[in-house]
Amino acid sequence: MKQIKLVLIALILMISLSSVFAEDNSAAVYQLLGIDARSNGMGGTGTAFLDNVSSAYLNPAVLADVKTIEFTSGTRQNMAWDRNHNAVALGFVLPIGYVAASWQNATVCDIPGYDVNGNPTGDFSNSDNTIALSFAAKISKLNLGITPKFYLSNQDNDSDTGYGLDLGFLYHINRYFNVGMVARDLIASYPGEEDDIPIEFIPGVAAYPIPGLIIAADLSGRDNFKDSKLRLGVEYWLGVRDDAEVGSSLSGIRIRESTTWSDIISKVQAGIRAGVNDGAFTAGAGLRFKMLELNYAFQMAHDEYLNDTHSVSLLLRF
Template sequence: MKKIFYLFLTIFLLISSLKAAGESGGNAFDLLSGARQMALSSVFIAKADDVNSLIYNPAGLSNLNRYGIGLTYDNNIEDIKNAIVTFVAPTQIGCFGVAFAYSTIGNFNNSAIDEEISVYDIVSIIGYGYKIASNINLGGNVKYLNSKLGSYYAWSIAFDLGVLYEINNDFNLGFVAQNIGTSLKYDIEETQLPIKIGIGVNYSGVKLQQHRFNIGSDFKYNIIDKDFITGIGLEYIYNDLIAVRSGYSYEKDSINSFTFGIGAKIKMYELILKFDYAFVPKIWESSNMSTTHMLTLILEF
């Protein structure tokens, strides 16, 4: 565990040296999620136990023992729409994962130049998780972002690193470093990616017959924007079939307030179908309110 701590301390010092003044770009990476995770206020670094571990902590991939396909649709704020497809494949040499995401605000007219503007982001991810010891998992991602803003195009390559440390069967610690990569450059304007480091804890030891609870908390820091993001998530599961979720998160310039969601699992022979829904009311510092609805379907086989 000490070696892992020093590894992440070194990573933190290295990526801290990359920071520059101004705000980060590449916000398409921040929009990646699943409905279960969104309902938990994106608290998932130390839980990381489904196909969307690829997004939050690729080290969690190594604990998956079934093939899985995830489909997510997100009707976000300001008419932003996101679609995400995720696939994971466990093997004897670790678990591999891939994801593709498309984010757009559609086309709109720029009255100043009488031209229709198209804006979208396409994200591709390849990830891998491996169990280096009975209770220590490592993982990493390579991510490619292709972005279009009107007549301008930009691209970037980034990397994620993750560790999942299982203290016992009920208590996990997670560590991640995300979006370490090249800057986005539209014509002459260049912005850095939202480089983040995060630590999470999760406890799942509350079990009463058919009732089970998971509670977790994440603490993240955006090195470029110098923003802290904190959150707590609670998941109640009945008979391993029905789930009710809620969370709370806070970050500068946006009070995400409480998040809510439900989930259901259907078992059919060797197949498992999961349905997740999240509702996120966002209250901004200006007191304006907006809402996000997200749906995820996961097939495990």
């Protein structure tokens, strides 16, 4: 009961902070989009539960719960102003922890160009990239993670570089509750920005009341929570049983059953999810096999100037 009260208090604090602060900061804004459709369908949550290689972006500490070599690829479609967002990540188990390499790309195409006199010079494109290497290790119930990042920006044949550093932790209270925190860009310099990229702190909680059900909440706060966004999500996997093998012995979410190659297709789990990301409704679904997982997410536009978006991600386990 005491642990349940602590989680409820954390949720109340997140909601309170979210209602107090509101200020926009657009530096490296593509990093706020998320690279995993499962997370996107749950309102962008994942700081305290998403134990797959996508956590290289969400919270590197969670990588310590990953048990296999994993590869993921994700894309977001129907973005406004000819924007594109894509990402890939590959992770390996080490004797002392888990390591993952990831790449994000955000591109804006067909930008009208003009000279100093206002004469058209033709269209050009802008491309921003984040290349990162994450490492996570487990100490009893505590996971620790670190992600150094390299930024590369290309605009109209001009290039610029920068850097960043993320730190995260995850604590398994028991098999029913996790709490986590990630601090993004604690040390950072972004291409083309006069000032350092703002630090983003994201505390999160996750609960697993019954097998297959996850309830999660994250509070994203940039620049000392002057710009904060509350994210809430829920997910349920059909076909998860009490006797299923749990990939993470503490988190209770990563489910795998003993199967052979011949029955991979026949033994499938289906997941449904919904959430709210800073007031925007999200929803999604997924199919999970022993070595493959495919997820889809829909996110409603935050305002009239943006589009409703669709994201898809593929996860392979080896």
